[in-house]
Amino acid sequence: MAGRYAEIHRRSLEDPEGFWSEAASAIHWEKRWDRLLDDSRPPFYRWFAGGVLNTCYNCLDRHVAEGRGQQAALIYDSAMTGQTQSFSYTELTDLVARFAGAIAAQGVAKGDRVIIYMPMVPEAAIAMLACARLGAVHSVVFGGFAPAELATRINDAKPKLMISASCGLEPGRVLAYKPLLDQAIELATAKPDRCIILQRPQVKAEMKPGRDLDWQEAVAAAKPAACVPVAATDPLYVLYTSGTTGQPKGVVRDNGGHAVALKWTMKNIYGVEPGEVWWAASDVGWVVGHSYIVYAPLMHGCTSVLFEGKPVGTPDAGTYWRVIQQHKVSALFTAPTAFRAIKRDDPDAKLLRNYDIRSFRTLFLAGERSDPATLEWAEAHLKVPVIDHWWQTETGWPIVADCMGIEPFPVKHGSPTKAVPGWDVRVLDGEGHEVKRGDIGALVCKLPLPPGTFPTLWNAEQRFFDSYLRAYPGFYNTGDAGFIDEEGYVYVMARTDDVINVAGHRLSTGAMEEVLASHPDVAECAVIGAADDLKGQVPLGFLVLKAGVSRDEHKIAEEAVALVRERIGPVAAFRTAAVVKRLPKTRSGKILRGTMQKIADGEEYKTPATIDDPAILPEIGEALRGVGYGKEPDKG
């Protein structure tokens, strides 16, 4: 295998036409593309222009036609209810076709948007695939977002239909989803015509006559719908992700490039064969859930596990091992946070001894930086390769990984290994010049990005250009900083914008600042991501009160915390705000968030030369210690 990676990677960049048309032969096309890469309008590129296909057909019907009908396509495993349910390819195809018929009967057709706000139940995947079947564009919103966030997405996507459930299940509590949906629609200006609601046994949702339809009733009355051929360049879905403001970015994924790239990754990156059991322990609300719970494993003819539960507490830190044993999982993909949680609850992995996990071959981690201690712990106890890999909502599949199906490299802790074929990763300085190996700079990818990435932002091409393509002409700016070592290993160090990763969930501190600033007593505010042993990072707020405000500061801080939960949702995990007299700024008025973060983390910091008033930094330290952060600063 030695040299295989270098050869494949080189070919992918020198002969993308040959490379990707070969990969595309694994997909069923209704009509072959006219142009593999439409580069007539740089820096905007389109893959497989003129091609026609259906994503759902490639995920389901084709496997039935090719003899895989009896194999399990999806296994639903709920650690919350103890229920497991397996759906064969034939069964899943029928359920999806019927649900597609149900939503078509409500007027949903090719190009219409459908918002899905669902807990981790099989119907969430069924709803996504049904949209794909009709060529409708789904937009899944994570259940931990508050109604106001859902409303923002409704206004942007303007869905004809919304699909939701009566409730989600979190440890120790049942979360009614339907009232949140109702509030969101109330707040939104673009109202959907219809809502289809899955009634779960734990809670019965109240239905709004004339607007809401019961899932089971809608399906009972429906005829199965056939797959609608769509252009390779037509959108499959829009997934909103945190931007630098309260307005999330609608990442668009097209049908053709997505199918080709995702299918290719299963064998080449993940080293998984059709027929094997694959588990991505994420949520359908995140990109990992889209790509690796639903589309890629099904496209590849695998059995995909859809898990409802937590790595710990449902019922204990042995849950992941139980799922692996019970369903004979070959490979698991999750966030490092999940393993930090397991390690915290069961440091010696005693529970692992109760399970037979001989089916298990590889653990993949992504979503946030993998800390070496967690990697080492997982390696020592699982005794399988633990593969860190780097990707983003925008890219839809990994940029950098140790490609298990091509040529596994020795793991260097702290690095997700090398650029995946298709990706030309560089490190640039502020002027756009490439830096020396080992030097830190902006991690960028040479355009065009490979198939399956994002061709644009939903209804926001200028924002797409401004956010990602403007800074370094000819390159996609990932928003991450890092370096590449002499052997080509990429190291992803930190975000260069205001995005933080909390328990593998991507959040914008800017969006939280917008919420805090709306509190009537707050004059100014800042939010930073402080290091957290479990979640990697957690947001911390600083509030400067308006002159003359004499109310209890603790009360105001509590209100600020409640406000973020109300407007953004529990997913923000915003629990701490400190009232300070003033914020440290540069002479030009820029808030020194980086320095505040170092103080919060108890790291050494240098007083920035451009600081307006250095006396503010010790005040920040003191305020932080008041809320349990920031050791005595070691001033450099």
Ligand code: COA
């Ligand atoms: N619907 C509604 N609320 C949700 C939710 C959902 N789908 N998912 C999470 N929440 C809520 C939680 O209940 C919690 O609420 P609380 O503040 O009332 O306690 C809040 O959102 C924060 O959730 P989270 O940050 O996930 O913390 P947690 O304490 O519930 O769980 C972990 C911590 C580590 C167990 C969990 O984050 C985890 O399993 N993470 C790793 C896997 C993963 O999801 N990765 C994502 C991308 S790969």
Ligand code: AMP
């Ligand atoms: P998301 O779009 O939610 O997948 O978040 C993408 C961001 O998560 C990236 O831009 C990185 O900042 C971070 N990230 C994802 N995977 C890794 C990784 N393996 N190592 C370091 N950071 C990562």
